[in-house]
Structures are given as C-alpha cells and as structure tokens.
Amino acid sequence: MMNNRELNKKVRGWFVEEVNKIADRSRSGEEVVRYNCERYNNELKNGYKIVWKSYGSKEFERVWRNILKKVNKIDKGWKLVESASWRGDGNVWGMSKEYRNLELTKK
Secondary structure: OOOHHHHHHHHHHHHHHHHHHHOOOOOOHHHHHHHHOEEEEEEEOOEEEEEEEEEEOOHHHHHHHHHHHHHHHHOOOOEEEEEEOOOOOOEEEEEEEEEEOHHHHHO
16 A cells, blocks of 8 residues: 555546546646545544545546546545535536544454
C-alpha cells in the first residue's frame, strides 16, 4: 500500500487524464478537477472511510470506473460510489474505501 499523499497525486492525475477524454472542450481537465473532484475523510465508529467524488453526468461513471481499475492495482478494496447530490441537481460518482481500526474491533 502506498502512502496517502502519493495516492492522492495519482488519483488527481488520473482524474484529469480521464476527464480530458470526455470534457467539455471549453474547460480543461485541471479546471474541472478544481471544481469537481473532492476527497473526504469520514469518521466511522471503528475506523474511517476515504471518499473521492465528483458531480457529473453518467459519463463520470466511466471516469471513476477507469480510475478504480488503476487504484485497485495499487491498493485493493476501493469500491464505486453513486448517489444523488444533496441539492438534487445531478449525480455524484466516485470511489470509497473503509479503513478499520483493528485495535478497536478486537475489544
């Protein structure tokens, strides 16, 4: 498993690469990432969950599926995420992975 900083750089790079394939030609991939690709750490009872997500059309499912294939070669256990935006104005696509605190789960 690589450290989080290296993985973050790779995911952002892959996102730019994949978005450039489908992006509206009036905006560059880097610009889309700045407004669209977000990383969250969500605390769970026995660990935490890392979520990468973006808002976009059905085309973003393909973007995240391609990124997921690359990430799972490096760090297994990532899953595709799909939901509606909280504003109700579109889809949310991304990937997530749960990390469990083994000391807490043994008790």
